[in-house]
Amino acid sequence: MPRLTPKLLLCALFCATLPELTAGSLPEPAALQKAVDTAHATFKNEPGGANASYIPCLAKVPSKLFGVVIVTVDGKVYQAGDVDYAFAIESVSKPFTAALVMNESGPQAILKQIGVEPTGMPFNSVMAVELEPARSVNPFVNAGAMASVSLVKAKNPQEKWAKILAHYSKFAGEPLAMSDEVYQSEASCNQHNRAIAELLFSYHRLYADPLETCDIYTRQCSVLVTAKQLAVMGATLANGGVNPITQERCLDAASVPKLLAVMMMAGFYDESGAWAWKSGLPAKTGVGGGIVSIVPGKMAIVGFSPPLDAAGNSVRGASAIHQIVAELNLNLFNPR
Numbered sequence: 653m654p655r656l657t658p659k660l661l662l663c664a665l666f667c668a669t670l671p672e673l674t675a676g677s678l679p680e681p682a683a684l685q686k687a688v689d690t691a692h693a694t695f696k697n698e699p700g701g702a703n704a705s706y707i708p709c710l711a712k713v714p715s716k717l718f719g720v721v722i723v724t725v726d727g728k729v730y731q732a733g734d735v736d737y738a739f740a741i742e743s744v745s746k747p748f749t750a751a752l753v754m755n756e757s758g759p760q761a762i763l764k765q766i767g768v769e770p771t772g773m774p775f776n777s778v779m780a781v782e783l784e785p786a787r788s789v790n791p792f793v794n795a796g797a798m799a800s801v802s803l804v805k806a807k808n809p810q811e812k813w814a815k816i817l818a819h820y821s822k823f824a825g826e827p828l829a830m831s832d833e834v835y836q837s838e839a840s841c842n843q844h845n846r847a848i849a850e851l852l853f854s855y856h857r858l859y860a861d862p863l864e865t866c867d868i869y870t871r872q873c874s875v876l877v878t879a880k881q882l883a884v885m886g887a888t889l890a891n892g893g894v895n896p897i898t899q900e901r902c903l904d905a906a907s908v909p910k911l912l913a914v915m916m917m918a919g920f921y922d923e924s925g926a927w928a929w930k931s932g933l934p935a936k937t938g939v940g941g942g943i944v945s946i947v948p949g950k951m952a953i954v955g956f957s958p959p960l961d962a963a964g965n966s967v968r969g970a971s972a973i974h975q976i977v978a979e980l981n982l983n984l985f986n987p988r
């Protein structure tokens with residue numbers, strides 16, 4: 653047994669306080685449930701927006717659906733509304749594939765091989781690829797997300813897809829599956845994404861076959877999640893990369909702040925500035941109607957409802973999250 657020197661004692665004390673430092677202090681359970689209930693009640697009849705229609709099967713999802721969930725870093729769930737409806741994850745998948753690349757190749761791979769600059773342009777902008785020296789721009793727009801897919805290490809496309817799906821499932825703490833209906837629907841009209849993949853490849857910023865990569869990207873967007881599962885995925889990022897329910901590590905701790913920093917800058921594409929202005933939190937949005945927002949060390953908040961604004965972001969989902977952030981004082985830039 654080592655002798656208990658003052659240095660060792662100090663180190664033991666420091667380590668003992670570490671978990672508390674990462675967990676942060678959480679609002680009371682009653683306050684969390686009240687915030688979720690109030691946000692759901694306030695916005696459930698908010699009329700704005702329209703379902704995504706450029707992907708035919710997303711237009712058919714009932715527009716009335718609306719779910720709000722908080723999952724905290726101690727694994728507790730606070731929910732209201734349609735939190736068990738399985739919807740297409742779409743672009744909310746992007747951080748989780750980027751996380752896999754970070755695990756396999758280190759966070760620097762994102763910085764060097766994709767980029768971390770916000771575009772201020774729509775998620776599928778070809779202009780951004782043409783204008784930005786990094787080309788693929790960042791992992792949260794389609795170009796950078798396909799670059800992430802191309803960087804995942806695998807012997808063949810089947811193995812790569814299986815790896816991505818397994819990785820998402822680990823984040824969710826339960827097995828997730830792709831919807832064949834969504835996939836077929838997207839694949840029938842993803843010419844624009846195929847063009848972006850080819851363009852990136854021509855600039856040497858896509859690192860695998862372009863059409864194969866676009867196909868796997870389309871599959872990842874077609875994975876179904878419930879608002880509750882998505883909130884567990886987000887809470888894993890809030891919890892330093894460890895799933896708060898299964899306790900499995902999904903992302904290296906050192907990569908988490910880097911991923912969240914880029915999410916803050918680019919998670920809402922051309923509305924990222926307005927989102928940060930209002931919420932002061934990183935968040936990722938998708939045209940399936942899901943938004944996940946991360947409060948580091950505390951929780952993830954998910955708002956799900958299909959009608960989208962002009963930038964492709966869920967109207968009710970965003971309103972619900974903004975209201976919860978204000979009520980519980982969760983803006984990262986407020987002194988606490």
Ligand code: GLN
Nearest residue numbers: 742743775873938939964
């Ligand atoms: N699959 C969709 C696309 O590539 C995802 C877009 C999104 O959710 N913003 O167009």
